[in-house]
Amino acid sequence: MGEELERIEPGSFGRFLRFLALGRVQYLTSLDRFVTRNFDHLGQFLTPASVAGIFRARAHRRLYSVASEFFRDERLRAAVTFQTMYLGISPYESPAVYGLLPFSELGVGIWFPEGGLYALPRALERLAREVGVRIAYRTRVKRITFEGQRARGVLLDDGTHLAADLVLCNADLPWTYRNLIDPAVTRLRRAGRLRFTSGGYMLYLGLDRQVPELGHHNVFLGMDYHGSFEDIFRRFRVPADPSFYVAVASRTDPSLAPAGRDGLYVLVPVPRQHPSLEWATVGPTVRARVFARLREEGLDLERHVVTEHVFTPDDWAARFSLEHGSAFGLSHHFFQVGPFRPSNQDPKVRNLFFVGASTQPGTGLPMVMLSAELVVERMRREAAAMGARLAPAPLLAPEAVA
Ligand SMILES: Cc1cc2nc3c(=O)[nH]c(=O)nc-3n(C[C@H](O)[C@H](O)[C@H](O)COP(=O)(O)OP(=O)(O)OC[C@H]3O[C@@H](n4cnc5c(N)ncnc54)[C@H](O)[C@@H]3O)c2cc1C
Structure with missing residues (x-):
């Protein structure tokens, strides 16, 4: 890597290592402060420690402009910034904190599941069945049903109604609000102004x-x-x-x-x-x-x-x-991440939840898996408020997931 970089731009290897070191700070700060917790309000997001984290991770700057301070050659700038397209956002608009992406590739490494990516949903399916989940394939939900300000269940395409105490929706959040939810009951705020990925x-x-x-x-x-x-x-x-x-x-x-x-x-x-x-x-x-x-x-x-x-x-x-056929759901501009991103619990209908790319913390498989953990925390809180008796331990122990 060093030889290749020096061939293209003499002196760039040292700067490349410093760029990766910054990526490491961005990676650790994001995991610690921003993507592994539920935010109920802005005050929880903008704590003094988090604001310091935003500056440390350069979340207030654009990635391409930060990368340009490290490299002069256009090819090298491209090589360390195109990764924002994994989130479907331009590096010219992406917060610089996504320098964590090239770091995670080169500094952490990438794993590939034997049998291909599809092995992951198959493994999740197996775990779900082991704890008693029933799965209905090729079954479309037509509407989410409500009684006053509570979700009552889901209506399927074939007319069957499934009653539920809590409804968790994995379909794309903006699409769901537009197609499955009666806007008289609840609606997505800023719906017309939200920005989407490529x-x-x-x-x-x-x-x-x-x-x-x-x-x-x-x-x-x-x-x-x-x-x-x-x-x-x-x-x-x-x-x-x-x-x-x-x-x-x-x-x-x-x-x-x-x-x-x-x-x-x-x-x-x-x-x-x-x-x-x-x-x-x-x-x-x-x-x-x-x-x-x-x-x-x-x-x-x-x-x-x-x-x-x-x-x-x-x-x-x-x-x-x-x-909109947007591959990665809602975009990751600064005002669409953290508590600015649509919540995983509807603000009005408290027993309606969301998981997946367009809710918090964000898009891509790692964050979607984190969103599942975050929403479970919310659902347990709501279930407890409804008087449900809950098992004290999380459903899946971390080592089971690992
Ligand atoms: C081309 C492409 C390449 C990508 N590459 C990567 C990558 O390399 N790495 C990475 O981390 N991420 C990648 N992503 C992003 C990643 O795939 C998504 O962020 C992630 O799959 C989103 O998960 P999700 O659970 O939110 O939604 P989905 O995985 O889309 O799951 C939602 C499910 O809900 C179902 N559904 C929708 N409506 C209904 C309904 N009315 N009734 C019943 N079911 C319904 C859908 O059929 C779908 O199966 C890529 C995405 C695309 C499109």
Whole structure:
């Protein structure tokens, strides 16, 4: 790493280490102060210690501008800032605290579940069944039902009503308020002014050969770094030379592809749904650009594709109820994190709860898993207030989760 960095920008390796050291502070401060606790009001968020944490973590500054103090070369600035797109936010707008992302990749490391990411929901399903949870697959909730200011249960598509003392909703929060909840009972504050993350155009490809030139994680950056974010977030168009990510999970876990073959997924950050973007037309052009760029890099893959599935923002919206087809839900601008992000407990209907990317603490699998812990704390408090007798210990001991 040192040799490569010095080749691009002499003197940059020392600065890179200092950048990572800052990322470590940001990572630890976020875990300690911001993402592992429920906030009932602003006063709990803006304690003297937290305000100090905000400055320490540079949460008040933009990541790209902080990275520019460490590196002059545009390529290096891009290499340590594109990670904000894991949260679907531009590094030019992202609070600098998300320097914790490159740190977590390089300083903490990344784990891959054997059997692929899908092994995680399968493991959660097993744990849930062990403690007596009944799971109804392919069953859509049509409405959340209410009696006065209390949630009464959920109405399913087939007309069945499931009564419940507490309702916990995992569908995207802004979508839920707009589609499942009677606004006369409760509504989402600032609904029209909330900002959303980018969309994602995905290609899932099965190839008839292996591509040893690719690692498990591969990032291809476009030429116009700044312009591409302007395109995605302000002009709502697909960049002419898009950056994209290619994952070859079978590189780490060969069981994920037939012998002698590879499975790839390509993720192209694109705008969320917008009236000016017709995905039936735009999609094939994005696909063509991806294969053209791979060809430029010496990878002639298109003719080796034997199976292919495509997901556009329209699919994320239609299949997973993501508002505006926004891949990561609500954005992570300063005024949409911490207590500014919609609460995991409805302010009026106290037995209605939310979990997932668009509530606190935020988007992406690690934070979504934290959101589950946080909401359980809230639900236990509400259940106790309702007079329920609760088991003293949390449902899952930390070592069971680990
Ligand atoms: C293309 C893409 C790439 C990503 N890459 C990464 C990554 O590399 N790392 C990372 O950490 N995060 C990544 N994310 C983000 C991560 O996937 C999400 O933040 C996370 O899955 C959100 O979890 P959730 O529980 O909030 O929602 P979801 O996982 O979307 O679960 C909500 C569920 O509710 C169901 N549902 C919706 N409406 C109803 C209804 N009316 N009735 C019944 N069920 C309903 C949906 O079908 C869905 O199964 C990526 C996201 C996308 C789209």
